[in-house]
Each structure stands twice: as structure tokens, then as C-alpha cells.
Amino acid sequence: MNFGESFRIALRALSANKTRSLLTMLGVIIGVAAVILLVGIGTGVQDEVTGSLEGLGSNLLFVIPGQYNMGMDSGGPPSRYFTLDDVDTLQRRVENAAAVVPVMQASATIKAGNRSMRVVVAAATEQGAEVFSNEVAGGRHYRKGEVQAASRVVGLGYTVAQELFPNQDPVGQQVTINGQRFSVIGYYASLGGGMAGDRDVQVYMPVTTAQKLFGMTDLSMIVVKAADPDEIDVVRREIKRALLPTFGDEFTVFSQEQTLGILADLLGMLTYMLAGIAGISLMVGGIGIMNIMLVSVSERTREIGIRKAVGARTYDILSQFVIEAVALSVLGGVLGIAVGWGGATLIGRLTPVPTNVTPWAVAMSFFFAFGVGVFFGVYPAWKASQLDPIEALRYE
């Protein structure tokens, strides 16, 4: 008996029990759809984050306190943070730097009239625009004098401006941040949706102002811009040499590429984790197939007896039932891919969450569904193939 025959017999058996076949497939459909959808979201987010970070330019170096090991556990918080003194040190000692920018980030509550929201304060010097790569949509950025004077001026991210001052120009308005009054000097264009949407709920102010506002001198990081992108390794060495006397090895210098690599690794890991969780539901679907195949085998004992009596060999019965199980899982897999893909497309269109269904994810889930069918189909099929024809024919 050839494969085509087995396949036709299997399809006929499945269509004889349509409701049952469909319900059994549902397990696989949900599993595969979940894999496609979650991996689609994971990949989409990863693409977006990578894309938005690539916009920052490749001549920036990020200096952060503490020892980081490529996204792995840092072994607790850093023992010592950077201050503006360290920025001075770097400005003096790193010759190939075009700019050395202290960055401080902290969350705060901003109020305007009766509206208020939680925002992230991103503070730097007048060169901060180079780091945050934000574009002024109205008003202006803070100036060097305001940094030196620690003036209470603030630039609003796109969402913040929209929320606090709907349908009016925020420039020149007064806001309260953590209870202190600030003048709005500008607002910024949207940095895009998705994950980067977070950056639209930031507000920007001089680092000196932020130090007073939060009552601390610790910086989140220092960003160094190399004068020449080709000199970035020279700059890195200069930074290390400059900070060594005070910090030892208790700091880390990341380049843009390394940051991207770490983020991509993290998001990739997250995607695999999502795929794994979805894969578990696919396994559960496989158990459903095994269960229904066992029921089917015992219901069709007499049929198996008849087939054996007229000449079916062990292999014929085995392949018939394995193909039946595989047909269930593959059909469920194809439907699941359709559902998952459709769902991912809808989410991509209707929500800010980006999705990207790759051919790789589709192929993987298809073959995984196929494998689930074989794995969970073999045992019931083997049981069927081992039936004694005499016993099977007697079975009521």
C-alpha cells in the first residue's frame, strides 16, 4: 500500500468525524497561532527597537557605573555613581571627544492646572540633543547659560505636551514638577509609536536643575561623542584611562553596537521564551491528538481486524493511524498559522504594538506541528498495529 492510499484512508476517517476532528485540531490551532502571534510580536518589537536605536548615530559611547557583563547579571548595584566632577575629568582628559554629556534620568510628577501625569525626567547639558536625538517642534532647547544657572526651564516630550496642553501652545506656560514651578521653553516632535513611545512621555531639563530638583548629584550615565567615528576605540581607551584612578574597573563603556547587541539579545531571549510558552500549549494539543487517536483505535478495533484479515500488515495499520494523527496536526498547524498570521497583522494595524511574522517562524511552527503529530500519533498507531486480528474481529 502506498502513501497516497494511506493518506486517502486517513482523510476519509477524519471527515467521518468532523466535529471531533475539528475539536482535536483546535488544540494545535491555538498552539500554533499562539507561537506565530507571540513570536510575531517579539520580532516586531525587536525590529522596532533596533531600528530606533540605529537612528542615534554610531559615534556615541555610553559610560555607566558598575560592571556590566553583556546584559548578564551585574552582581548588584554599582558601589559608586558618576558626578559632574567625573564629567569634568573626561572633558579634560579625553582629547578626541566632541562632546561629553552627563545624563540623569528619574521619574517625576508633572502638573499643569488640574492635569497631571507621571513622566521621566531626562536631564543633560545643552549638548543633550545629540544624545536624545529629539527634534524641537516648537520653542527651543535649553541653553548653556540655563545649564550653568540651573534654571527651572523644561522641554516637553510630544505626549506630555499633548496631554497637558491640548490644543494650545505649551511654550511660555508654567508647569509644576514635583512641586516646583518650571517654565516651558519648548516641546518636541514625536519619536514614533511602539516601544519608543515611552520617549514621548519624557521631559527635558538641564542636568544642574535636575540635581537640585531631586536633591542628588548621582548621574545615570555619561555619554561621550567621538569627534570621528573611526576614532571610537581610541576614545574608549582614553575614557578608561581617565576613570581608572578613581573608579578602578567599577564602570563600563558601551558603544552603540554593544548596546544594540545587548538589547537584541534580551529581546531575542524574550521572543524565545514566548515561543516556548506557546510551544507548551502546542504540546497540550498533541496530547489531545494522542487521546482522540487512542479512542479512535479502540472504536475501530473491528475495522482494524477486518483490514488485517484481508491482508493489512503491521506497517499498513501503523502508517494509516500515524498519517491520521499527522493529518490532524498539520491541518491544525496550517489553520493555526493562518489564525496567528491574521491576528498578528490585525494587532500591527490596530494597536501601537509592532508585529512581524517571519517565514522562519511560519516554517518552524509548521514543522513543529508536524513533529507533534508524529510524536503523539505513533503510540496509538503502534497499539492499533499490534492488535491480534482474531481478537479484533471478535470485538463488539
Add this chain to the structure above:
Amino acid sequence: MSDHPMRRAVLETSDVTKKYRLEDVEVNALRGVSVRIREGEMVSIMGPSGSGKSTLMHIVGLLDRPTTGEVVLEREDVSRLSPNALAELRNRHIGFVFQAFNLLPRTSALANVELPLIYGGAGGAERTRRAREALERVGLGDRLGHFSSQLSGGQQQRVAIARALVNDPSIVLADEPTGNLDSRSGVEIMATLQELHKQGITVILVTHDDRIARHAERIIHVLDGRVKADVQVTKRVCAEDELAQAADVDAGE
């Protein structure tokens, strides 16, 4: 009523025994059975339940292997073959007709008859042609697409006979073929089997019913796992005559 000495043996058992365990009790189902079935014969194997008749039928039908002794089919010793080898021999040499018909449910008459051909490896058009011919041979040429549930008991048993014939087997093995039928349908089935025998097909009837058994030329009586008697039938029942008589009675009323 000759012993057909010129005809060669299709199947021969020599000193076959069969023991099996049934819930820790050892059953000696067969205790040394030697029978010879010749080509073109119509033989009944007869005995009450528990006589070993069914076990003998399973061994003759290659569904089972003897514990000791030899079974020779078409000059080949088949007593020690693997289940898969036996399946292939059944496919080529044995056609089964069961008491309960044993057709596949939700399957057309044609597809049921094609079943042995599928496992025999016959493909597409040839398979359909042979299955149709077999159904025409048992008078069901107009019922090819009917499901078993749409056929009467007698018709279902005819489909089963067509299935048994379709591979040109050496032996048609009929196990109580009339057991689930009303008497009229039963007689018709016996007429069909006798007609096939007339056409030269070897038929083995397994039954506990003396009257059914006497449709054959020869009866092997089995009792307590042994052949008690192996006799030629002196007053053979002709199913065609029975049908004619029944028709006369109907006409006379």
C-alpha cells in the same frame, strides 16, 4: 462421490495442535488435526461450540499459527511464518466471509470490495474494474455505491463474498455465513457459494448447523480438538432446488 484423487491439495494440516492460556487455564483447543483440502472442493468443518472448530478455522485461514504440527498452503509450509508474512498470504490466498459480514461502515460496497486489492498493491483503474466485476459476479452490479447501512443483510453478505473473491483466492473461507440472515437470504447465500464452487472455487464452510453443512460435498466433524469423522456427503442439499421449491410453495398459495 469420489475423493477426487487426481486433484492436488490446496491446503493440508498435519498433526496440528493448538494450546492457549485463558486466564491461567491452559486450553488444548486442537489435539492433533490432520486434514487435506483439495482444489475445487467444497468442504464443511462442523462441530459444536468448544469443539475447536473455530481454532481450526483460524489456523486454516492463516489468522493464527499452530503450537505444533504443520500447515501447508499451496505446497508452502506456513506454520512458522511471521504475522506480516501471514497477512500477505491471506491477502493472496484466502477470502473470508464472516457471520457478522464485517464490512467497513460508512464505506461504499465498491470501496469495501477494493480493500484487499489496496493491500495487494493493485492500483487505480484496475482495482475498480476488478472490484466491480466481483460485485457483478454476486449479482450486486447495481449497488456499487451503496453503503452497508443501505443494504439488506443478504446483500451485505454478498458484498462480503465479492470481497472474498476479488483477489482470486485459493480458498474462500465462510464462517457461519448464514448465521445472521433470515432463512430465505440464507438459502440465497448458500446458492451463491454453491455456484462459486461449481465455477471451480475451493470453499470451506464452518458451521454448527448440519443442514448448512450438507450443502458441501464433504464434512469434517470436529469434536474435542480432534477430527471425529471425515465423510463424503451422501444427500447433498442443493440451494437452487430449495429456492425453486420455495417459489413453488409461494405460487401454490
